[in-house]
Amino acid sequence: MKHLISFLFLCFFTVSCVQAETPEDVPPTVYNLCNESATQETVQLWKALCSEYGTRALSGVVANVDWNTREAENVFKWTGRYPALNVFDFINIHASKDVNKQGWLDYSNLTPVTDWYNAGGIVGCMWHWQVPANNGTNYTCSPGTQPGETSFDPEKVNDPSSDEYKRMIHDIDQVAGYLKKMQKRGIPVIWRPLHEAAGNSTEFSGGGAWFWWGAKGPEAYKALWRFMYDRMVNFHKLNNLIWVWNSQINDPEWYPGDDVVDVVGRDNYYALQYPLAKEFRYLQTTYPNKLITLAECGNGDEVEMSPWTKIWTEGGHWSWFMTWYDYNYNAGTSDEHQFAGEKWWKDAFDSGLVIDREEMKKLLEVTK
């Protein structure tokens, strides 16, 4: 009987998912993974995300800079519970010991990732894609002509003879290697590359991109996104990725397309409940077939982030949230967490509106 129920459950959820709470007169929204060859584990994770969407949010943190679960440990220290999601950052791949003898970290050593996954956590990866700066010694994401910035041209994605193209291939392949290792270990990854591309170019006149991948406008950016998608999914056969694209609000011309995006995210450090709810509604309306997530959040320079209870009650029903790291807090040189401290996290878990790692583990069992 138990098996029959499980079988029926699986038949209901295949690769696509149906939003759980929908008014009877409105046809339920179907959310599909864009990669039809997604691994079984990835489909299971996708189902879990869809089943909770609109009901509760998954809790998440980013690593302290790159390749660790330091921030998740902070949350555990404060609340006795781990967040469901830990996001790693490929920001320092040039300094990874497998490619650089003088490197200071090792992305080829998957221990932080596998430990987290084996404990029931969801693995996320993002990529502050650093390329050589104009001074020839540093690495940076910041576009510009200053020595510490980079003139790296994303349009060169269309020019296979260019140095930029070769660098893109090199770096994508390096990252794909790490992601492939995760796939081989059965680890699905919430994958958020090329984020915040539009910068503040759509916010006010004179605004611009703050990462090189947005420096040449939406067409070059979309070509780069599709290039990466194709290289990773079709060439490297990475089928363990859930692709998250970041909106900067009012930037639909930067959207790479339904066929290469699974989730639409928003990063916000003016994270007050009212503007967040407005942004959530905007994204839900603009991308009705996509899950919507608060991909980065935290206190900003000007305001403290609203408690999660208020964010949710105001209508911001994000699929998950991810708070940002505080390097100084983690180094012991600051007593207060700059982005989301103990009080905020306690409120989030006490609200009953947030899923932690233990609950996530159970959810994934159900979707097996």
Next chain:
Amino acid sequence: MRQYRYIITVLLVLCSLFFVPAKAVERTILLGPKTIGKAWRDNILIEPRHFANAKAGDVLTVYNDRAKGMAQAAFQHPKTWQGVAPEYGCFGFAGPFRMTLSDSILNIARTHGIILGGHDYRILRVTLSEAADYTETIVWEGPAVTMKTDWSASAEIPGRCFESLQEGDGLRLHVSKVQEGAAAKLMDFTWNALAPSVDGMPVGEDGVTWFIYDRAPLLKLQLAGYGAQTAMRVGGKGYRLEKIGIVRQTGEVSEDLTDVQRAPREYVLQQGELFRGEKVFPADWSGNISLTAAPFQNCTENDVLVISYTLDYEVQAAGVKAQLSIRNSRWQEITGAKEPVWYPLDGTDVVYMFDPVALDQVKTRGLIVTGVGFTLTKIELISAQ
């Protein structure tokens, strides 16, 4: 004859008093407290009058408290808002921080004054002292080290150089060939920064001086002993390290506050108050106050904004009509109108009622009050139910 002897003695004593050099005195020019809160929103103008008799080489010191771990400060040009010199545009600190007045800084200070800003600390007082108030002993004279742009170079400073170093002393780096964006990092012998504020401190043409007000870095330097072993490493980028000196303040402190500039009184906000104090909106239209959207999150159309002020009759005497305007944080009219709406001021409070558009704007972006010819005293959000 005896009488003459007495007169001569008195004259000699008076003459000697006259010729004894006066001891340099550190005098307070600005008295706080003035809270410099988050996000570079707060600042205070140190008025030009304080610099009328100052000389190049004089030192401005900012005594402060309540500084958070990553507090930063800035000395800015009041017109351009740029640092008065590149190294003073933004820097970290722990304990009092100082700026040596160069000719060009002095020029700005005498003409416009200096804006003291930053984030996450509180100014207690600002003083001005003369170069003669400080003595310097050179403790390391090279060989000079060029700090390349990739932060790879460093100089090793032996422990014997720090034998006389005391709490309150400054370590001064004498530099040359300073490039744009030059920065220094002072490390202990294990390559860790001696303090967060010296992990990439901006370096100017005159070098940089770090005053030690904490036992911790002193202890780290003493760990290596006072011999030939490396006690400190100086790294960074974009400059050449020539010498290191220990700077010690020797002057006296004056308690005379007769000509001091006092920071505006700070108030604790009561329930519903969004601002309370004395914020001047002068004739040059430079006055404004910005409020974030945070206090408006639960605001409804039943709420009203009450703005209280006193009129500045000096400005009005010059023919300027006192008025104010309420914008969103992007300086657009919060009612959605294309042109700014001005409220003439007659001395009575401005009571602003929110329509749906304005309500959405303040809840999303907050607001800015701008205007001319008045001193803002209070902004209150009141429920009109």
